[in-house]
Amino acid sequence: MKEQRIKNQIRRLRFEADEMTQAELAEKARVTRQTIIALEAQKYSPSLELAFRIAKVFNVPLEEAFQFD
Amino acid sequence: MKFLNNYSNRELNIWAELALNILVSLYFISKIYPLLINDQFNSEPILPVIFTTIIFSIVYSIIVFGVINIFTKQEEKDERDYLYELNSYKISYYISQGGILGIICLILFNVLYQENVGLLTPPKIAMIFLIIAVLSSTGKSLIQLFNYRKSI
Numbered sequence: 001m002k003e004q005r006i007k008n009q010i011r012r013l014r015f016e017a018d019e020m021t022q023a024e025l026a027e028k029a030r031v032t033r034q035t036i037i038a039l040e041a042q043k044y045s046p047s048l049e050l051a052f053r054i055a056k057v058f059n060v061p062l063e064e065a066f067q068f069d
Numbered sequence: 070m071k072f073l074n075n076y077s078n079r080e081l082n083i084w085a086e087l088a089l090n091i092l093v094s095l096y097f098i099s100k101i102y103p104l105l106i107n108d109q110f111n112s113e114p115i116l117p118v119i120f121t122t123i124i125f126s127i128v129y130s131i132i133v134f135g136v137i138n139i140f141t142k143q144e145e146k147d148e149r150d151y152l153y154e155l156n157s158y159k160i161s162y163y164i165s166q167g168g169i170l171g172i173i174c175l176i177l178f179n180v181l182y183q184e185n186v187g188l189l190t191p192p193k194i195a196m197i198f199l200i201i202a203v204l205s206s207t208g209k210s211l212i213q214l215f216n217y218r219k220s221i
Contacts, residue, residue: 031147034077038149038220047148 005069006045010036013058013065028057078141079150080217085133087210089126094203097122101196110192153216161209168201 014020022040026033031050038044039054046054046066055065076084100118104110146154172194179189 030145032077032079032144032150034079034217034221035147035149041221043220044149050148 006051007042007067007069008039008046008054009065009067010054011040013060017058025054025057029053076141077217078137078143079146080214081137081141082134083210083213083217085137087207087214089129089133090203090206090210092129093122093126094199096125098196098200105190105192105196110190149220153213156216157209157212160212161205164205164208165201168197168204172197172201 010025014022014025022033022036026036029036029050030053035044035046035050039046051062051066055062058065097118101110101115104114175197176189176194183189
């Protein structure tokens, strides 16, 4: 399988955000829970818009949530 | 119903659609094919097959899609769903284009070598189109399911 070059810290950020559940994050970022699962497994690269939405949910800069390898 | 939790509502709907596609086409083709071979392709034996297929599809859709939507939470499509859908449409398009090209070649071949392969009648061509449509739709569903499973 092709490895994704965009890495993310979503799992850590969720943990730090009072152990936010995947479902809660999915609802706040307006995506399905399956998309959050795929993102955390580093198997899906989000669009720029979704990346910004997720960073905004955690109130962190984009580069803290996502890194380009 | 525990196994339903491992799959999203969308995945289950695709599985159900795939199963319906395969069941209906197997039933329909198995009933129609002997008629085509024996040159009995007329409305009398075909109409009951068509009605049975339609009624089965409606009943199946009501029951299976109903059960899926009762036991799993419906979710709005997001960017990943659209991406996988587009990807699967691409494959479906390739299958259709390949199939149409195949039919054109078959028709030309039939004109040139009719004595050897038998007459390619309009019902036979219609059946080939139906098979291409089924293959295209099945390919689309399989690619979508593959993408969903791959990314979990």
